[in-house]
Amino acid sequence: MTDARLIDGNAFSARLRDTIATHVQTLRDEHHVVPGLAVVLVGEDPASQVYVRTKHKRTVETGMKSFEHKLPADTPEREVLTLIEGLNDDPEVHGILVQLPLPGHIDSQKVIEAIDPAKDVDGFHPVNVGRLSAGLDAMVPCTPLGSLMLLKDVLGKLDGLDAVVVGRSNIVGKPMAQLLIKESCTVTVAHSRTRDLPDVVRRADIVVAAVGRPEMIRGDWLKPGCTVIDVGINRIEAADGTKKLVGDVNFAEAVKVAGAITPVPGGVGPMTIACLLRNTLVACARQHRLPVPPV
Ligand SMILES: NC(=O)C1=CN([C@@H]2O[C@H](COP(=O)(O)OP(=O)(O)OC[C@H]3O[C@@H](n4cnc5c(N)ncnc54)[C@H](OP(=O)(O)O)[C@@H]3O)[C@@H](O)[C@H]2O)C=CC1
């Protein structure tokens, strides 16, 4: 059998960012409005710093304003909440992202709930979570949204397909399941207590892996020809001692069985950032009561 088709998240996200940049230009030229994204980073987690740097670069490239707030790891919770209140009231800021995880002394849920739902470009606020699950217009979490865009690009209509989401986090697994239900897939959500996970995954036409365990999903767990979206980002040490990035799927095995698969890196990761910019553009248009661009 021929190897799986590679789903190129770098190329897809580059085209999406181009489209977004065009709409940003129009907002600026015709309405004198520039979308602004504020990113709050508490502490110095090296992985988070990489993401925040990439987000800043992409935001500026797209023609938006980027506001970075880097706070020391021991910043009191109340100071983070005060910062968010200021960003909620700032007319130049249309989107707010608080990088997770937060240091242990800060209650993440409290921080998420302090964000104005209209500016919640991560889609983590309970108002947006509820709206998504009720099938209403909502800010949709970036990683599931980007994953869905890739799936639709590869498969076209998804209705009737069997989808298995491995992972039930609020950030990826649960909102991914909501989006797939909306697309009329038959959705199974698996997690650490699932019995016979390989058998569950074998039923799937669509596998979304969001586990955080390097290369856990093996080639012989996959139905031949299925589509695999690997959300996992795991930094591991290779046999020769160098560090490398791998997903939650054993790519070398899976590529022999699947019909299409996202690589890591270059799959879902860049889509997450492009969708963050997309959500910021949409939030900006809504806040200014302008037509929402079709992205
Ligand atoms: N590409 C991107 O843009 C992004 C990538 N990620 C990556 O995606 C992965 C998942 O992230 P996130 O959802 O935040 O992770 P969490 O740790 O919050 O959730 C992991 C989920 O996987 C489940 N799980 C853990 N071990 C197993 C197992 N052995 N078998 C079956 N299920 C298991 C857990 O089950 P239980 O609930 O029972 O504990 C949990 O539901 C990580 O690698 C992360 O780095 C995350 C966000 C964005």
Ligand SMILES: Nc1nc(=O)c2c([nH]1)NC[C@@H]1CN(c3ccc(C(=O)N[C@@H](CCC(=O)O)C(=O)O)cc3)C=[N+]21
């Ligand atoms: N409030 C919040 N929102 C998030 O969306 C959020 C977060 N917190 N905390 C951390 C996770 C993780 N995440 C990634 C974003 C981009 C890449 C990405 O661009 N990855 C590149 C490679 C990056 C590299 O080389 O390290 C790729 O896969 O090709 C990865 C992971 C967003 N997250």
Ligand SMILES: [Mg+2]
């Ligand atoms: Mg915490």
